[in-house]
Amino acid sequence: MKIYQKSINELEQIVQRKTMQLSDLKVEQTVSDIIKKVIENGDSALKEYEEKFDGVKISDFKLSQGVIDSAYDNLDPEVKDALLLAKRNITSFHEKEKATGFIDSEQRGVLRGQKVLPLKRVGLYVPGGTAAYPSTILMSALPAKIAGVDQVVIVTPPQKDGINPAVLAAAKIAGVDSIYQVGGAQAIAALAFGTESIARVDKIVGPGNIFVATAKKQVFGQVDIDMVAGPSEIGIIADSSADYKQIAADLLSQAEHDKRARPILITDNLELAKAVDAEVDRQLKVLPREKIATASVNDKGFIAVVKEIDDMFTLMNTVAPEHLEVQVENPTQYLNQIKNAGSVFLGKYASEPLGDYVAGPNHILPTGGTARFSSPLGVYDFVKRTSFIQYTKPALEKEAKAITTLARVEGLEGHARAIESRFGKFYD
Numbered sequence: 001m002k003i004y005q006k007s008i009n010e011l012e013q014i015v016q017r018k019t020m021q022l023s024d025l026k027v028e029q030t031v032s033d034i035i036k037k038v039i040e041n042g043d044s045a046l047k048e049y050e051e052k053f054d055g056v057k058i059s060d061f062k063l064s065q066g067v068i069d070s071a072y073d074n075l076d077p078e079v080k081d082a083l084l085l086a087k088r089n090i091t092s093f094h095e096k097e098k099a100t101g102f103i104d105s106e107q108r109g110v111l112r113g114q115k116v117l118p119l120k121r122v123g124l125y126v127p128g129g130t131a132a133y134p135s136t137i138l139m140s141a142l143p144a145k146i147a148g149v150d151q152v153v154i155v156t157p158p159q160k161d162g163i164n165p166a167v168l169a170a171a172k173i174a175g176v177d178s179i180y181q182v183g184g185a186q187a188i189a190a191l192a193f194g195t196e197s198i199a200r201v202d203k204i205v206g207p208g209n210i211f212v213a214t215a216k217k218q219v220f221g222q223v224d225i226d227m228v229a230g231p232s233e234i235g236i237i238a239d240s241s242a243d244y245k246q247i248a249a250d251l252l253s254q255a256e257h258d259k260r261a262r263p264i265l266i267t268d269n270l271e272l273a274k275a276v277d278a279e280v281d282r283q284l285k286v287l288p289r290e291k292i293a294t295a296s297v298n299d300k301g302f303i304a305v306v307k308e309i310d311d312m313f314t315l316m317n318t319v320a321p322e323h324l325e326v327q328v329e330n331p332t333q334y335l336n337q338i339k340n341a342g343s344v345f346l347g348k349y350a351s352e353p354l355g356d357y358v359a360g361p362n363h364i365l366p367t368g369g370t371a372r373f374s375s376p377l378g379v380y381d382f383v384k385r386t387s388f389i390q391y392t393k394p395a396l397e398k399e400a401k402a403i404t405t406l407a408r409v410e411g412l413e414g415h416a417r418a419i420e421s422r423f424g425k426f427y428d
Ligand SMILES: NC(=O)c1ccc[n+]([C@@H]2O[C@H](COP(=O)([O-])OP(=O)(O)OC[C@H]3O[C@@H](n4cnc5c(N)ncnc54)[C@H](O)[C@@H]3O)[C@@H](O)[C@H]2O)c1
Pocket: 030, 053, 054, 126, 127, 128, 129, 130, 131, 136, 157, 183, 184, 185, 186, 207, 208, 209, 210, 211, 212, 228, 229, 230, 231, 232, 257, 258, 261, 322, 363, 364, 365, 366, 367
């Protein structure tokens, strides 16, 4: 991995350049061509792209209930138990995110309030290009169901030997309503605009590679989206108390997701930096997904060595990583210094994959520096709010002058007259 040892100001510049959201123009163009074709040709465009990108000829995108039930019934009991444990922890965490709205009747004659309503139909993208992601189904479908979403549909790339049974079983465990075998930008376009066999949704959520993340950005406005949840990232802050072998393993746990995944270490100890660098090389050689992880480590990974503990946090706040591990002595005392991160893992036993699978907080998280302004996927992503107002005549009378004054300041005479009509005043 590239090791940088420079002043904090120079490192901030380097980090900002390396984590900048430079849109990949070629990917943008590819994705907009795909979306246009799906809008124009519907299912036939989806079939063409599935053959081209995933090498699978599809006759029916929707999986039958029989296929899903049989995957569930025949699932290895150990896998089923693990999924059920994950479901329990994800559910108990996300139940706490439920919002109820409010009614305010503090002023005489005035009723104001806000209702929280679930979305009707949402589409969950479940990645499936180079790995299967049953855990991602639990992370997206369970919060949707807790929010009260009526129809939860999944899109996921087709596989030559059929979709992984654990993916199908996870969908059943999470209460998913339909599964469509279509992936990439074409699946996002289908969810956004609808085709003959896939009805459009109100919101698309879920992670995916650069094509998926770019497509979500491009269809935003036609439908809502959760966030930019692209190639995975791990930022680790470590001091001399950390174990270099464990740090290397954790960096590779995210590097193996995608050639564009970002593994980053910031430390105040040069010896640790060098040890982690050598250990990453050693562990890479024996990692089954060596090719993907090596590209990620070489092209996107780096180690920054700073002088002070505080500098580690300053610099990591600039990175704004999807996952942040804090591997220093007494990690909780630094929680207040962390401003930008999707999810924080404190101490040596909170290794990142704990959060990927069973701890309970969501693993669908903002990437590419967007943790500066985005949050983890949650129950709040599957609801919208509607406010309501009721006034009695005396209550309106008390505020009528303010309304008509503001309306006339804005040059909107019709607004003023609508209020005055409640008190018998009409204009000829
Ligand atoms: N941020 C998060 O919360 C989070 C969570 C889980 C996974 N992830 C990320 O999800 C991603 C999963 O990626 P994946 O590739 O395994 O699966 P994927 O399903 O996201 O992408 C596969 C699809 O990409 C499309 N595609 C591939 N090459 C293409 C090309 N040249 N042109 C057009 N389309 C093309 C194909 O349609 C294919 O079906 C990884 O980047 C992983 O890091 C992120």
